[in-house]
Amino acid sequence: MTRAKGWAARGVAAVALATMVAGCGSSTAPSSGAASSKPVYGGTFRVALPVDAGTLDPRLSQDTSATAVDSLIFNGLVAINNNLQAVPGLATSWKQVNPTTWDFYLRKGVEFSNGQPFTSQDVVYTFDTILNPKFNAPHAQLYAAIKSVVPVGKYEVQFNLSEPYAPLLSYLNMGIVPHGAGANANFATNPVGTGPYELKSWQRNNQITLVRNPHFYGSKPYLSQIDFVVMPDNTSQVNALKAGTLNMITSPLPPQDVITLEHDSSVNVQKETGLGIIYLNLNLKDPILKDLKVREALDLLTNRKAITQQIYKGIDTPAATTLIPGTWAYDPSIQAPAFNVAQAKKLLAEDGWTKNSQGVLQKGGKTLSLTLSTYNDPNRVEILTYLQNVFSQVGIQAKVVQQDWPTFIAGVMAGHFQVALIGWLGLVDPDKAMYEQFTTKGGFNWEGYSNPNVDSLLQQARTATTIAQRKADYDQASKIVLNDLPYIVIADQGWVVITGKNVHGLQINRTGSFRDLESVWLSHN
Amino acid sequence: MPRPFPWEVGGLAGYLVKRISLLVPVLLGISLVVFLLIHLIPGNPAQAILGTSATPAQIARLDQALGLNKPIWLQFADYLGRVLHGNLGESISEYQSVASLVAYALPNTVELAVVALVLAVVIAVPLGVASAVWRNSPFDFAAMAFAQLGISMPVFWLGTLFVEFFALDLHLFPTFGIGPPVGQAFAALAQGNVGPMGSLVSHAMLPALTLGLTGAAIVSRMVRTAMIEALGQDYVRTARAKGATSGRVVWRHALRNAMLVVVTVVGLQFGYFLGGAVIIESIFAWPGIGRLTVNAILARDFPLVQGCVLVIAALFAFVNLLVDVSYAVLNPKIRYQ
Numbered sequence: 001m002t003r004a005k006g007w008a009a010r011g012v013a014a015v016a017l018a019t020m021v022a023g024c025g026s027s028t029a030p031s032s033g034a035a036s037s038k039p040v041y042g043g044t045f046r047v048a049l050p051v052d053a054g055t056l057d058p059r060l061s062q063d064t065s066a067t068a069v070d071s072l073i074f075n076g077l078v079a080i081n082n083n084l085q086a087v088p089g090l091a092t093s094w095k096q097v098n099p100t101t102w103d104f105y106l107r108k109g110v111e112f113s114n115g116q117p118f119t120s121q122d123v124v125y126t127f128d129t130i131l132n133p134k135f136n137a138p139h140a141q142l143y144a145a146i147k148s149v150v151p152v153g154k155y156e157v158q159f160n161l162s163e164p165y166a167p168l169l170s171y172l173n174m175g176i177v178p179h180g181a182g183a184n185a186n187f188a189t190n191p192v193g194t195g196p197y198e199l200k201s202w203q204r205n206n207q208i209t210l211v212r213n214p215h216f217y218g219s220k221p222y223l224s225q226i227d228f229v230v231m232p233d234n235t236s237q238v239n240a241l242k243a244g245t246l247n248m249i250t251s252p253l254p255p256q257d258v259i260t261l262e263h264d265s266s267v268n269v270q271k272e273t274g275l276g277i278i279y280l281n282l283n284l285k286d287p288i289l290k291d292l293k294v295r296e297a298l299d300l301l302t303n304r305k306a307i308t309q310q311i312y313k314g315i316d317t318p319a320a321t322t323l324i325p326g327t328w329a330y331d332p333s334i335q336a337p338a339f340n341v342a343q344a345k346k347l348l349a350e351d352g353w354t355k356n357s358q359g360v361l362q363k364g365g366k367t368l369s370l371t372l373s374t375y376n377d378p379n380r381v382e383i384l385t386y387l388q389n390v391f392s393q394v395g396i397q398a399k400v401v402q403q404d405w406p407t408f409i410a411g412v413m414a415g416h417f418q419v420a421l422i423g424w425l426g427l428v429d430p431d432k433a434m435y436e437q438f439t440t441k442g443g444f445n446w447e448g449y450s451n452p453n454v455d456s457l458l459q460q461a462r463t464a465t466t467i468a469q470r471k472a473d474y475d476q477a478s479k480i481v482l483n484d485l486p487y488i489v490i491a492d493q494g495w496v497v498i499t500g501k502n503v504h505g506l507q508i509n510r511t512g513s514f515r516d517l518e519s520v521w522l523s524h525n
Numbered sequence: 526m527p528r529p530f531p532w533e534v535g536g537l538a539g540y541l542v543k544r545i546s547l548l549v550p551v552l553l554g555i556s557l558v559v560f561l562l563i564h565l566i567p568g569n570p571a572q573a574i575l576g577t578s579a580t581p582a583q584i585a586r587l588d589q590a591l592g593l594n595k596p597i598w599l600q601f602a603d604y605l606g607r608v609l610h611g612n613l614g615e616s617i618s619e620y621q622s623v624a625s626l627v628a629y630a631l632p633n634t635v636e637l638a639v640v641a642l643v644l645a646v647v648i649a650v651p652l653g654v655a656s657a658v659w660r661n662s663p664f665d666f667a668a669m670a671f672a673q674l675g676i677s678m679p680v681f682w683l684g685t686l687f688v689e690f691f692a693l694d695l696h697l698f699p700t701f702g703i704g705p706p707v708g709q710a711f712a713a714l715a716q717g718n719v720g721p722m723g724s725l726v727s728h729a730m731l732p733a734l735t736l737g738l739t740g741a742a743i744v745s746r747m748v749r750t751a752m753i754e755a756l757g758q759d760y761v762r763t764a765r766a767k768g769a770t771s772g773r774v775v776w777r778h779a780l781r782n783a784m785l786v787v788v789t790v791v792g793l794q795f796g797y798f799l800g801g802a803v804i805i806e807s808i809f810a811w812p813g814i815g816r817l818t819v820n821a822i823l824a825r826d827f828p829l830v831q832g833c834v835l836v837i838a839a840l841f842a843f844v845n846l847l848v849d850v851s852y853a854v855l856n857p858k859i860r861y862q
Contacts, residue, residue, distance in 0.1 A: 051820070054574075055620045062576040136587050138575045188620035204619060204629055205820070206703065206812035231701060231810040239688050240700045406568025406825050413572075443580050 037504060043522035044225040045503075047248040047514070048237040052205050052230045055188035058175030059130050062138040064425065064512055068250075069208055069228055071513040073113075074175025074193035077104055077123065080428055080511055084275075084327045086169040090118065090176055090194065099164035099465065100147075104172075106155040111215040112178045113198035120151035125179040127159075141443065142171045142432070164463035166470055170429035196221045196518040205230050222505075222521035241267060241498060247522065248499045248506075255313035255379070258496050267498050270508040271315060273325050274495030276425040277433075278316070278380070280372075280488040285448040286418050288368060293351035295485040298419070300337055300344040301390050308491050311382050315494035321478040322424065322433035325492060328467055329430040331475040334482060336489070345394050353395070361395040369397035374421040375408040383490070384421055412446050420446075423493065428511065430474040434458055438481055449486035453477075537853065544849070548842050555838045556608070556831065560601050563822070563830050569593060570617045570825045591617060593827075604831065613835070614828035618821070623832035626817060631836065634813035636707050637736065637805075638798035640729045644737035645744055646791060650780075652741070653748025653787075658775055660753060668745065675742025684735040684808040691731060701810040704728035732809040736802050740794040747790045751783035758782070784855050792848030796841040 053066035058074050061067065078086035078094075091104040110118040127149045130137040145165035150158050159168070176194065181187045191199055196218060197210035208228040212221060229246065231237050238257050240246040242264070251274065262269045280302070282289045289295060304318035320336035323329045337343075353361040353368055361368035372387060374380040381402050388398040403411070412420045427433040435458050436442040440450040454477050461473035481487065495510045502523045507516050571587035572579065579587075588594045592603065607614055613623035652672075656665040692700040704710065704725035713721040755761065756779050764778045765771075803815035814833055821829035 052619075054618050054824075057620075060620075062574075133583075133586055134590075136575065136583065136590065138579060138583075140583065141580055203812065204621070204626055205816055206810070229702065229810060230812070232807040232816070233810070235685055236688070236701050236808050236810060239685075239693060243693055243696075243700045245700055245702075404568075405823060406573055407566060410568040410572060 037523060039222055039505065039521040040523065041220070041222050041521070042224050043222075044227060045223045045248070045517065045520065045522060046227045046229055046246045047250070047517075048231040048240065048246055049208075049228045050230075050232055050234075050237075050252065053208065056191040056199065056202070056208075057177070057181075057188040058191075058193075059126065059135070059137050059177065060188060065228070065230075067426075067512055068514045069210070070175050070191070070193075071195070071515040072197040072210055072226065072517060073191055073195045073199060073213075074177070075195055076173035076175055077106075078169060078172045079515070080170065080173050080513075082272075082510055084170065084324070084428055084511075086172065089173065090123075091172075094169075096465070097158075099463065100161040102159040102161075102168065103152070104157050104159070106157065107217065108155055110194050110217045112192050112194055113213040113215055114178070114192045115215055116178050116192075118176070118178075118194055119154045120157045121179045122176050123157045124149045124151050125181070126174065126176045129177075129181075130174070139171075139174075141436075142167075143174075164465075166462055166464055167429040167431035170432070173428075195515075197226060200225070218518070221518040223517065226517060241500060244500060246500075247503050248497065250498070251494065251496045253496055253498070255311070255315050258315055258498070259313050261498055266501060268501065268503070270497045270499075270506070272495045272508050272510045273317065274425075274493045274510050275324055275427045275512065276423055276493035277319055277322055277324075277427065278383075278421065278423040278490050278493065279322070280490065281412065281417070281420045281422055281447050282486055282488065283415065283418050283420075283447050284486055285415065288366070288370065289418060291351065292485065293347050294368070295488075297344040297347045297351075297394070298391075298396075299485055299488050300340045300347070301394065301396075302336075302387065302488050302490060303339040303390065304336060304490055305339065307383055307386065311379055311386070312491065312494070315496060316491040317494065319489045319492045320482055321489055322427065322437065322481075322487070323430055323474060323478055324427055324433070327430075329471050329474045331471075331478070334475065334478055336482065341390070341394060348394065355395045359395055360397045367397060368395065369399070370418050371399050371401055372419045372421065373401040373403065373408060373411070373417055375405045376402050380421050415446060415448070417446075421490075425493075426512065430470070431458075431462060434474060434477060434481075435462065438477065438486065447486045449481075449484065451480060451484055454480050454484075537850070541846075541850070544846050548839070551842060552835060552838060553605075556605070556835055557601065559831055559834045560604065560827075561597075563825070563827055564597055564600075566825075568825045570827055573824045573826070574617060604828075608835070613832035616821070616826055616829040616832075618824035618826040619829065623829050626829065627814065627832055627836050630812055630814040630817045632707055633703055633811060634799060634815065636703075636725070637729060637732055637802075637811060637813060638795060640726070640733035641737035641740060641798050642791065642795050644733055645740035645794060648737070648741040649744035650748055650787070653745040654752055654775060654780060656745070656749040657752030657756060660749075665749075669749070672742040672746050675738050678739075680735055680739060680802070681804050681808060683738065684732070684805055687731050687735055688808075698727050698730050700731075701808075702728055703811060732802075732805050732811055735808075736798060736805050740791075740798070744787065744790050744794060748783065748787050751786040752779055755779040755783045781855065785852060788848055788851055788855065792844055792851075796844045799840045799844065800837050 049065045049068065051063065051065055053061065053069055054063055055061050056066060056070060056073065058070045061070060076089045077091040079089040081087050090107050090110065092107050094102060094104045096102050106120060112118060127143065127146060129135045130140055130143055131146060145161045145163055145168065147160045147162045152158050178192055181192065189202060196213055196216045198213040200209040200211045202208050207230065210226045212224060234254050234257060237246065237249045238261065241249050258269065261267050282295055284290050308314060308316045308318050321334055323331065348361060353363045356362045372384040374384055381400065384400045388400050391398045411417055412422065424433060436444040438445065438449055439455050439458050457473045457477040461470045464470045464473060497508045499506055503520060504523060505520045509516050570591060571584045571593065575583055575587060592600060616623050616626055619626060652668050656668045659665055688700050691697045704727065705721040707725065710721040710725045761774055761779055764774050803819050805811065806813045806816045814837060818830065818833040821833060
């Protein structure tokens, strides 16, 4: 199903809630090649993108392809490292003056790729445009708490918030564009940033070519050119990597191909837990699913281990909450119940469900039949088919529906679903993984979930001033959500990077940023 | 005596005027159907652009900015008005004019279609003719088995197989991508530099072969049938009786008459190739109009979908017209009225 894999990749990219990330990996991931080799300058590095970027304006982009390319063209005020902590970017330091005021001290001597000097005006301009409703920035709501951004001299900016907003730092990796970029109607296709590379050419649906930015303030990157090749078909990506015409391919990749390549001595495979989850969204307004016992039974019937091992070949890992393992908010003690068919049967029987003559559970003249829906990603369809089979063993009649992405998500957002298999990507902050999803008035609360305790915990976490306080709130809220089950979180998505043997110095970055290519070099050019 | 209107003129000119004017309602009908279909399916461009993180207020605002909150008939009228002024509009998802996106993708598609067609014809015609001449021989069975296989094999499998064999094992062709632009390749060729043209052909070879083989399979079967019929005609017997060589009988007498059918099928195949072979474009990372259209549909990029379909439909109609006109060249007895 080569074609389907290609569409799967497209779907995953489309679902992305990508953030402009310019991270620098702090973990010591394996580096390919001999350690004694001396880095060399030059060479063209070719990497595959499953879909073309829509726009390269970081304020407007929302796909993973744009995130990858923009991470090399732009810098944010901060960068997000592998532990999802903010580290200096265009701001060398910052200070929280009071709960609603943040001061950022800017790096001096920085120039955009067009030679324009970088100052506080550029930061003000970037956020003013994002917050302008007419600009239609997709991620505007992440910055909604910002009341104003004011310059304090040339190299300092002050962020004034309407209310305390702890996640702000996680989102300040938004690429800074030069003051007046809006006057250039072609900025989306001719971006100008302060990153190590600049755009040389962009052939739609074919290739994005970056070359070194001569004005970059940091050390000169090794690679003289980076080609992002748009390649929708996963098998073609793998073939091109084997043929040496590509130097790197990344998730989303078919799990089977990753396993095969792990045994191929001509490539290096690096794996890490990414920033995405997949989950079943349960519509709590549905007459069947509003019954907690039914949701608990479904949770017991969701064999996370089998799904991650059999379908994702261990690249994705079982998960219980929307918090990402290995990040500061994650609490390993919060675990989902183990797969238990007998217990599920017992729960449903206690709840009054009895089998009818066809072997289907019913209660009060209502049969326990569910529609499980997702979009046309073969792995996700496989999960639903598997669940359909397990559900049928206890007498739950399930129907699997797959649609194209826009149709599917439009249905979910309109509340026309029972059980929807969806994913979240780019969960760079626990707020992004919980607030809009689980607060009563949350924008992504498509399931109709409402719990005053969760509302107040998630609000409290936004206004908390320490990481420890925030962690306690998110962990507490996650426990409640796991009991209430508006979501059945299935797995944390793996992030896989596969490179040729001549690629050296690469540190895998789970944020999906490609910024680490600035320290990568190629041997045998 | 008043001068006749162009469509009242007989002959080729009048015929062309008539056919071309018939294109107007055809393209209008296609535009309307595509417009309605894309507007009727769930999902909207504002949603696609803003993603799942957008609030309903944001979506409503963008809907308004894009004119999507207007009544559908008004949107269609706006669209038609723009098209009649030669403006296909702005792509919503790609932040560029539809015309510039199509202008980049279309030559790539034409290049692939032409190479695929050449390969298809070069394979299919000799195969079909030989099968007809030696019908029911082992060669005929083998050739028709090949044709059956070519029609039945899914292109994504065939394409992957070709990459595995010709690119990865034999290193004869690249695994993916396009070569230099066609214009550049020809300009270099004119100056005696064959490099760019070589690169162009070598990049096009595997996708074109994958696309062309399916076409060859269909065309070879049609050639065989048409040739068997032609070879049984009286004029062939007459030609043989006059002492014409067997080669001359086959190639000059029979094939020329069989060509009417062949050209029709080849024309249809070419139209199909131009429509964009989206699977092949995906496997070989070929930036053609098929992928552009599918991406546009997935992004609910209404102006881009409409622009692509209109251009593809116009091209298809144009190829059909060429086929019809070619009948007169092939068969002087055919007159246009």
